Amino acid sequence: MKNPDQKTSAALITDSTQQNDSDLETLQKLLVGIDREQAEDVFARVQQLDRRSDDIHEALVDAISKLNNDEQTKVMEHLSSVAASSLKTSIRNDPDNVTEIVYPIMLPAIRQAVADSMRSALERIDNMFTSKLSPQSIKWRIEAKRCGVSYAEVLLRNTMHYGVEQAFLIDRKSGLLMQHVSTLGSSKKDEDAVSAMFLAIERFVKDSFSEDDDALQRVTIGERLVYLAHGPHALLACVVKGSPPSDFLTNVQSTLETIHAKEPETLKNFSGDRDSLASINPIMSELLDLDFEQKEEESEDFNDKALIGMQVLLTAGLLLLAYMWFQSMQEKRVNQYKQELNTNKHIQVFHAEKREGIWELKGIIDPSGPTPPDITHSAFVNERKVALQLTPVRFLDANRADEADSN
Amino acid sequence: MITKKICIIGDFAVGKTSLINRFVDNHFSEEYLTTVGVKLDTKELVTSNGTDIKLVIWDIAGADELTTAKRSYIDGASGYILVYDLSRPKTLESAKQIHASVVEEIGSVPFVLVGNKNDLQITAPEPDADLVDKSCHQLKTSALTGEGVADTFQALAEAVVSG
Numbered sequence: 001m002k003n004p005d006q007k008t009s010a011a012l013i014t015d016s017t018q019q020n021d022s023d024l025e026t027l028q029k030l031l032v033g034i035d036r037e038q039a040e041d042v043f044a045r046v047q048q049l050d051r052r053s054d055d056i057h058e059a060l061v062d063a064i065s066k067l068n069n070d071e072q073t074k075v076m077e078h079l080s081s082v083a084a085s086s087l088k089t090s091i092r093n094d095p096d097n098v099t100e101i102v103y104p105i106m107l108p109a110i111r112q113a114v115a116d117s118m119r120s121a122l123e124r125i126d127n128m129f130t131s132k133l134s135p136q137s138i139k140w141r142i143e144a145k146r147c148g149v150s151y152a153e154v155l156l157r158n159t160m161h162y163g164v165e166q167a168f169l170i171d172r173k174s175g176l177l178m179q180h181v182s183t184l185g186s187s188k189k190d191e192d193a194v195s196a197m198f199l200a201i202e203r204f205v206k207d208s209f210s211e212d213d214d215a216l217q218r219v220t221i222g223e224r225l226v227y228l229a230h231g232p233h234a235l236l237a238c239v240v241k242g243s244p245p246s247d248f249l250t251n252v253q254s255t256l257e258t259i260h261a262k263e264p265e266t267l268k269n270f271s272g273d274r275d276s277l278a279s280i281n282p283i284m285s286e287l288l289d290l291d292f293e294q295k296e297e298e299s300e301d302f303n304d305k306a307l308i309g310m311q312v313l314l315t316a317g318l319l320l321l322a323y324m325w326f327q328s329m330q331e332k333r334v335n336q337y338k339q340e341l342n343t344n345k346h347i348q349v350f351h352a353e354k355r356e357g358i359w360e361l362k363g364i365i366d367p368s369g370p371t372p373p374d375i376t377h378s379a380f381v382n383e384r385k386v387a388l389q390l391t392p393v394r395f396l397d398a399n400r401a402d403e404a405d406s407n
Numbered sequence: 408m409i410t411k412k413i414c415i416i417g418d419f420a421v422g423k424t425s426l427i428n429r430f431v432d433n434h435f436s437e438e439y440l441t442t443v444g445v446k447l448d449t450k451e452l453v454t455s456n457g458t459d460i461k462l463v464i465w466d467i468a469g470a471d472e473l474t475t476a477k478r479s480y481i482d483g484a485s486g487y488i489l490v491y492d493l494s495r496p497k498t499l500e501s502a503k504q505i506h507a508s509v510v511e512e513i514g515s516v517p518f519v520l521v522g523n524k525n526d527l528q529i530t531a532p533e534p535d536a537d538l539v540d541k542s543c544h545q546l547k548t549s550a551l552t553g554e555g556v557a558d559t560f561q562a563l564a565e566a567v568v569s570g
Contacts, residue, residue: 174412174483176463192410193447196463197439203479204443272410272485 108214120246162242165224167287168195169259169280170235171270175199178234178270178277181284198237202228217249229253231260233267238287252287259283334359334386340373341388346395347372349388358385365390408451408459411567414481416509417490418501419469422523425550426490427466430560444468445480452564460564478512486517486543486567488559491534493547494527499534506538517543517566519559525549543570 028036045051067075091098137155144154166182168191177195202216219226225244229236229252236256240248259280260267266276331354338349338361346369351362365372372390374383415423424446431448439446446466453459467480481487489506491498499522506518520534520542526549539545543566548555 171483174485175465176410176412176483190449192449192461192463196412196447196465200443200445200447200465200480204445207479272412274408274410 116246116249123243162240162244162248164238164240164287166191166239167284168198168235168237168239169277169284170195170199170237171267172199172231172234174270176270176272178267178274179280179284181281181288183288195237198226198228199235202235227252229256231256231267233260233264233270236284255283255287330359334361337361337386344369344372346370347390348395349390358387360387360389362389363391364393364395366395367392368394408461409568410461410463411485411564412463412465412483413563413567414465414467414484414487415490416467416481416487416505417469417521417523418492418495418498418505421469421490421492421495421498422550423469423488423490424466426488426521426523426548426556426559427464429550429553429556431464444477450560452561454561454565454568456568458568460568462560462564478508481509481512484513484516486519486563486570488519488521488563489542490521490523491531493522493524493529493531496531499531503535503538506541515541517563517570519543519563519566520545521555521559522547523550525554526551 045055064075087098140154141151144151147154163183166180168177169179170176171178175196175198177192180191180195182191201219205216206214215228215230217228219228223241225240227238227240227244227249229238229249234256236252236259238252262283263277263280270277334352338352341347341349341361341363346366347363348365349361349363351360353360353362372388374386374388415427417423427446427448431450445468448464448466449461450464451459451461465480465484467477487509489502489509491502502520509518518541520538522529522531522534522545525547534545544559544562546555546559546562548559550556
């Protein structure tokens with residue numbers, strides 16, 4: 001059993017020790033408290049994943065925001081492979097998620113592509129029906145036979161004719177004309193007013209009928225089509241005559257992209273001075289050259305006509321030669337007949353002449369002699385086309401000859 | 408030569424189209440005003456400092472307030488003519504509203520405040536000093552007699568070139 005006094009003493013020592021610890025702690029807090037808390041905080045930041053992530057996140061955002069262009073490019077290069085892999089994995093794991101994201105972008109694009117294809121196909125079918133029984137289609141059928149190709153091929157080739165008459169580069173904001181090119185005589189109205197009207201119509205249609213960002217791409221005006229390509233700062237409107245191929249708008253769009261790449265700042269800050277965009281003119285003029293097929297076809301058409309003309313001339317020449325040869329042969333045959341008659345001493349043919357298609361042989365005949373033979377039918381002379389006109393005359397020489405014969 | 412877009416705006420029947428017809432050779436039929444809501448004309452001028460300028464004039468169909476479509480027609484304008492009818496006080500109020508809409512749409516650009524039909528009895532009050540101060544010019548015109556019409560376009564052309 002312990003002595004109560006000993007107990008009390010022990011308790012006092014313990015209390016004293018505790019008091020000392022507490023004081024020490026207070027002293028420590030006073031001396032190094034702040035540093036210690038900070039050290040613990042740093043330790044916790046390193047040890048605890050959540051806090052570490054928060055810190056990295058903050059630092060990363062700050063670092064990215066301070067990147068210059070070159071650094072940004074480097075970061076993008078390094079991240080691109082990671083991003084691509086992540087995207088692949090994400091699509092593999094949950095395709096629906098990605099579908100949901102790209103759906104608003106892809107659907108209008110698909111819809112547009114299908115609509116373009118359908119429109120193009122319908123136009124071709126319409127052209128086919130329109131031209132099926134026309135005189136032109138008959139000509140094309142003959143052409144197809146002559147060239148040894150299918151009718152469809154000839155039809156397609158002929159219905160693909162087109163020509164770009166005018167091209168307007170239009171400021172997307174104000175409708176001011178930035179550049180204009182045209183074929184000779186195709187520009188009838190003030191091009192500045194027309195340019196502004198294109199933009200007005202584009203905006204009117206967009207505001208009236210389009211719920212989203214659909215843009216007017218094509219307008220039909222009689223036999224002409226106006227194609228509108230849209231860029232960030234400018235519109236490119238092409239007035240086309242004929243039926244351009246279905247990828248024509250893509251070509252126009254590509255030209256507009258080239259223009260934007262060449263003069264981005266001038267387009268953006270266009271102030272109405274058209275001379276500032278003179279460098280664009282050659283690019284736009286190339287659009288007018290897109291009608292080369294038309295010109296080539298016209299040239300081909302001219303060549304065809306020249307060929308046909310030459311053929312006709314040649315045929316006519318050959319026919320003329322044949323006719324002349326026939327006439328010559330006929331004359332020869334008639335002369336032979338004349339000589340044949342003249343061998344008979346009772347007949348003397350003096351003259352042979354063709355009159356109104358009939359050969360007239362004139363001469364004299366001794367009535368005491370035998371009846372002259374008719375000309376025999378040949379390839380060159382029809383006996384009905386030869387008229388023998390012999391005047392009966394008593395031949396003295398013929399009599400002598402007869403007497404000699406009788407003696 | 409430089410080309411500038413200007414608009415002519417104001418309430419119904421204040422004489423916007425008549426003012427233009429007095430000044431330009433028409434390029435498009437007035438039917439466009441009822442179908443598309445805008446008609447385009449052009450006019451070449453020489454400013455006092457010798458600058459050749461071609462004005463592309465957007466005649467925007469009358470309304471006491473600008474619809475979405477008409478707001479888009481104003482986009483990119485270098486200046487505008489704000490027209491009211493001197494014989495109809497209400498049209499001056501409309502002009503103030505339209506002016507506010509235009510400023511909201513394209514910001515502050517030069518404009519000429521025009522009181523048209525000066526040949527009729529004037530019943531409209533003088534415009535607020537605030538509106539007059541904001542305008543680069545204030546003119547009274549008559550599309551019927553031609554009074555002040557050319558001056559209006561010339562004043563705007565000068566302001567657009569110098570501004």
